Structure formats: C-alpha cells, structure tokens
Amino acid sequence: MxxxxxxxxxxxxxxxxxxxxxxxxxxxxxxxxxxxxxxxxxxxxxxxxxxxxxxxxxxxxxxxxxxxxxxxxxxxxxxxxxxxxxxxAVREVGASVPDRNYDLAADLLVSAVEASMAEGGSAREVLLRTAYARGYEAGRTRADAAGPAAGAGFAELLAAEGYRPEDDGAGGLLLLNCPFDRIAAGHAGVVCAMNGAFLGGAAAGCGIARERVEALDIDDLKAQGAAQQGQCCARIRPPGA
The missing domain is CATH 1.10.10.10 (Winged helix-like DNA-binding domain superfamily/Winged helix DNA-binding domain)
Incomplete structure (x- = not known):
C-alpha cells in the first residue's frame, strides 16, 4: 500500500x-x-x-x-x-501521473508465487485467493475506521488505491483510473482477474455484496461505450442491481 x-x-x-x-x-x-x-x-x-x-x-x-x-x-x-x-516518515517516495499502484500488483503477485511454491496448486487460484484476502483485509481496516454503516469507507479505499471512483448516477461507481495500467495492457488475463478479486475482497470487507463488483473485459466496456483509455475494466454496480 x-x-x-x-x-x-x-x-x-x-x-x-x-x-x-x-x-x-x-x-x-x-x-x-x-x-x-x-x-x-x-x-x-x-x-x-x-x-x-x-x-x-x-x-x-x-x-x-x-x-x-x-x-x-x-x-x-x-x-x-x-x-x-x-x-x-517514509523510506522512499514515488508518484506517477495518472496515479498507479504497481507496488500493490508486485506484492500480490510475489505473495501468490510464494504461497503457490509452499502449498502447490493452480497459480491462478492462489493469486485470486491472495488478492481477495488482501482486499478483504484492506476493506475491514477501512470500514473499522469509517464507522458501522454498510459500505463505509469503500469509496475512500478505492480512491487511496488509485481507482478514482466516481458516482455513476444510479448508486454505483465507475472506476476512472486503472492502477495497473501498464502491466494490464500486456497481461490482462492475469492482472484484470487479480484486480477483480482484490476489489471483491475490498467490497466484502466494507460490508458490500461481492456481487456488486463487476469485473468486465475491457473490450466489453468499450463496446458499451463506457471505457476510456486508462480506465479500470471493473465497476461497482448499484445496490440491488
């Protein structure tokens, strides 16, 4: 983080x-x-x-x-x-414009490799499990700090991780920035799946139904006219959608 x-x-x-x-x-x-x-x-x-x-x-x-x-x-x-x-206050300082979070991607990927080496099993399954658990932990921490209301702190967590959440006008959220843009461009199958698992865990940790996280293929979003260059391919559905 x-x-x-x-x-x-x-x-x-x-x-x-x-x-x-x-x-x-x-x-x-x-x-x-x-x-x-x-x-x-x-x-x-x-x-x-x-x-x-x-x-x-x-x-x-x-x-x-x-x-x-x-x-x-x-x-x-x-x-x-x-x-x-x-x-x-910090050991190092890094910033990019737009905001990127390659440190999080590297941490999730390396943690998944270590777990896979220790436990065996599918590398993809271990990665998704690792990403979900990390997202859930981050969501619970943010929710505990934000208060008891369901969903408290979720948008703040997304903003802190670089997603640039914005209200879609129907109670959901659009994620206008992909924190993993450069590596997702060449490895979408891995990075976008990891991203979806992390967001699902973060939502669950904040008390939001995991099903509200819609991790679409970027081509699907473009076909819907909902994607811009650099935008995250996931979105947060409105409650009850």
Missing part, C-alpha cells in the same frame, strides 16, 4: 526537487536514529538556519517527522529543553 496519499506524494516529489532538501532527506533517511538540525546542517554543508528551513518544509510535505527528546542522558532541572529531532 502507498504510505502517503497520491496528492501528498506528488507534493513530496516536488519538494525533493530542491537539491538541499534532497540531500537532507537522504541524510536523515540513512541515519540510524532521529537527527538534530545541527547534525543535518553539518552533514550537508548548510548553515543551521538554512537547514532548519528545509527540514521543516520536508515535515510540512510529509517526508519527515519531528520528535522532541532530551539528549545526552540528562534529566531533571538544569538538563535543558528537549531537542527538536527529525526522522524519515
């Missing part, structure tokens, strides 16, 4: 376009513990005030986290105020 929402990742990439901020991020990320402004400034050859400005900008953009801690093992009166320290 992506650590930062897509808009935050785009902002983080833009922030890291500054050479000084990129150097500071690399230093903080590679450090074994949280670092002070003075240590970061010395490491990259910047004035303390300049380093402080860039470090706080990286915090604002979600790339770094701040913590306050007294240094030197001293405590009590006279030990001084806690120091402001920085640590990496």
């Amino acid at each position: 992506n650590t930062l929402p897509w808009r935050r990742r785009v902002a983080a990439i833009a922030s890291l376009g500054d050479e000084n901020r990129r150097k500071l991020f690399d230093f903080v990320r590679s450090a074994g513990d949280a670092v002070s402004r003075d240590d970061a400034a010395r490491a990259v050859g910047l004035a303390r005030s300049t380093a402080s400005f860039h470090l706080d900008r990286l915090v604002h953009d979600g790339v770094l986290l701040v913590e306050f801690r007294k240094l030197g093992g001293r405590d009590g009166p006279g030990s001084g105020r806690p120091a402001k320290l920085y640590r990496a």
Whole structure:
C-alpha cells in the first residue's frame, strides 16, 4: 500500500526537487536514529538556519517527522529543553501521473508465487485467493475506521488505491483510473482477474455484496461505450442491481 496519499506524494516529489532538501532527506533517511538540525546542517554543508528551513518544509510535505527528546542522558532541572529531532516518515517516495499502484500488483503477485511454491496448486487460484484476502483485509481496516454503516469507507479505499471512483448516477461507481495500467495492457488475463478479486475482497470487507463488483473485459466496456483509455475494466454496480 502507498504510505502517503497520491496528492501528498506528488507534493513530496516536488519538494525533493530542491537539491538541499534532497540531500537532507537522504541524510536523515540513512541515519540510524532521529537527527538534530545541527547534525543535518553539518552533514550537508548548510548553515543551521538554512537547514532548519528545509527540514521543516520536508515535515510540512510529509517526508519527515519531528520528535522532541532530551539528549545526552540528562534529566531533571538544569538538563535543558528537549531537542527538536527529525526522522524519515517514509523510506522512499514515488508518484506517477495518472496515479498507479504497481507496488500493490508486485506484492500480490510475489505473495501468490510464494504461497503457490509452499502449498502447490493452480497459480491462478492462489493469486485470486491472495488478492481477495488482501482486499478483504484492506476493506475491514477501512470500514473499522469509517464507522458501522454498510459500505463505509469503500469509496475512500478505492480512491487511496488509485481507482478514482466516481458516482455513476444510479448508486454505483465507475472506476476512472486503472492502477495497473501498464502491466494490464500486456497481461490482462492475469492482472484484470487479480484486480477483480482484490476489489471483491475490498467490497466484502466494507460490508458490500461481492456481487456488486463487476469485473468486465475491457473490450466489453468499450463496446458499451463506457471505457476510456486508462480506465479500470471493473465497476461497482448499484445496490440491488
């Protein structure tokens, strides 16, 4: 799963376009513990005030986290105020326009290969089972955070994974973006089946009937005039459809 929402990742990439901020991020990320402004400034050859400005900008953009801690093992009166320290919020930052989620595809495929090697059986069946279970887990987590209403958090989950859900006007959802577009183009039989299983699991985890997930062939969608380039070949049917 992506650590930062897509808009935050785009902002983080833009922030890291500054050479000084990129150097500071690399230093903080590679450090074994949280670092002070003075240590970061010395490491990259910047004035303390300049380093402080860039470090706080990286915090604002979600790339770094701040913590306050007294240094030197001293405590009590006279030990001084806690120091402001920085640590990496993410190990890496990646973004694409439109949003893609190739990390999720790779994780599902590798997990399925590992399970198939350990358990045997059809690689396709193991992949679909793995994708469904991962979707269900993500759906339950989102539903627990969103509240008790059936379907709570489902659209938010789809948006977080890059599907760009949009109301179809009848109570269902169109998925305007395919998070796996490039690999689906050459391996639709595998990737689209995996995608359908993941969405089915996510729907079930959010309390939505799995049957509402309609995983169509992209050619079928095009024949219906409902598909645009880069659009997901699945859609979420209205309740009772």
